[in-house]
Amino acid sequence: MLKEPPTVGDLLRDWRxxxxxxxxxxxxxxxxxxxxxxxxxxxxxxxxxxxxxxLTERLAVPLRERNTILVAAGFAPHYRERPLHAPAFxxxxxxxxxxxxxxxxxxxxxxxxxxxxxxxxxxxAVLLSGTAGQLTAGAINVLRISLHPDGLxxxxxxxxxxxxxxxxxxxxxxxxxxxxxxxxxxxxxxTYPVPPGAAPCRRPDDDALGGLAVxxxxxxxxxxxxxxxxxxxxxxxxxxxxxxxxxxAFFPADPETATAMQRLTAAG
Numbered sequence: 083m084l085k086e087p088p089t090v091g092d093l094l095r096d097w098r099x100x101x102x103x104x105x106x107x108x109x110x111x112x113x114x115x116x117x118x119x120x121x122x123x124x125x126x127x128x129x130x131x132x133x134x135x136x137l138t139e140r141l142a143v144p145l146r147e148r149n150t151i152l153v154a155a156g157f158a159p160h161y162r163e164r165p166l167h168a169p170a171f172x173x174x175x176x177x178x179x180x181x182x183x184x185x186x187x188x189x190x191x192x193x194x195x196x197x198x199x200x201x202x203x204x205x206x207a208v209l210l211s212g213t214a215g216q217l218t219a220g221a222i223n224v225l226r227i228s229l230h231p232d233g234l235x236x237x238x239x240x241x242x243x244x245x246x247x248x249x250x251x252x253x254x255x256x257x258x259x260x261x262x263x264x265x266x267x268x269x270x271x272x273t274y275p276v277p278p279g280a281a282p283c284r285r286p287d288d289d290a291l292g293g294l295a296v297x298x299x300x301x302x303x304x305x306x307x308x309x310x311x312x313x314x315x316x317x318x319x320x321x322x323x324x325x326x327x328x329x330x331a332f333f334p335a336d337p338e339t340a341t342a343m344q345r346l347t348a349a350g
Contacts, residue, residue: 090134090155091123097141097151098123100260111140131157144259145325146195163322166200174316174324181314185331187347188340189309195326196263197225205347208307209300209332212237224330225252225267229274236277239299239306245276247296297335304342308335 088096098108105123109116114133121127129137134155138148149159164170182190182203189209191202199222210218214232225248227233238244252268255261300307309332319325334340 088154089125090129090151091125093147093151093154094129094134094137094141095123096260097138097143097147100257101141103141108137108140112136129155131155131160135160142258145320145322147260149322161320161322161325166323166327170321171324174327178327178329181329181331187343188332188334190329190331191224192327192329193224194323194328195259195261196267197223199224200327205343208302208343208346209234211302223267225271229271231275231277234300235274237301238277239301240297241277243296244298298332302342302346304346305338307339307342309333309339310335 098105103111105119106116109119112119118127119137122129122133131152134152134157135148138151143151145161146163149161149163152158152160166175178192178201182192182201186203186205189203189206191206192200194200210227213227213234214230217227217230217233228238229235229245229248235241248271249268252264252271256264256268295310298309298311300309312331312333314329314331316324316327319327334343
């Protein structure tokens with residue numbers, strides 16, 4: 083038996099619960115009556131296009147899912163989705179490349195919503211050194227590379243802590259987006275073995291950074307490299323594709339890493 087697709091009320095209720103908001107909280111935030119919201123969620127009332135856009139904006143629903151809710155309500159998608167190589171993205175692509183190049187000699191890369199690599203600067207090759215060919219052929223998933231036994235796993239000196247950080251971050255993204263591909267990716271990553279001899283995960287306050295952040299510590303020909311990462315997104319994007327681009331920039335966590343990256347990148 084075919085399963086009935088979710089209604090607009092079902093989808094709005096699911097996102098409201100995902101955001102841990104009561105009907106009253108959302109109604110007040112959207113400046114509508116709780117009674118009307120209840121009727122929309124139960125299917126007793128049909129929301130206008132403007133109402134769907136207002137509710138999904140208050141719920142911080144990702145643009146892709148906002149289009150899905152609009153379609154369920156009987157409306158056309160509001161947010162365009164074009165491939166990143168489309169002419170309309172020329173300025174955005176140039177901006178991304180400037181950010182990546184400007185971050186050298188330290189690694190920086192751009193990924194899509196599923197952590198598929200879109201672009202990277204020259205210094206990123208230092209991070210990926212020694213990665214098996216099957217992981218870098220075709221679409222490259224950077225989280226898969228980071229934890230796969232044929233990827234970076236054996237080079238990550240704080241593997242247990244980094245693995246926990248990746249799992250926590252991915253779980254948060256799943257909570258925010260409800261993306262089934264990310265759910266499958268997290269399940270896959272959890273099956274990867276821990277490298278032999280990996281140190282156990284310490285308490286955050288035992289870390290050299292005082293528990294402020296989880297560094298990525300890699301072995302290299304120049305000795306240990308320790309990085310802190312930052313995330314950049316296009317906060318005002320109104321195109322689905324651009325809203326899902328994330329730039330990950332890695333900064334040296336100590337002077338030794340900064341010096342080593344200057345040499346390693348120049349040598350490459």
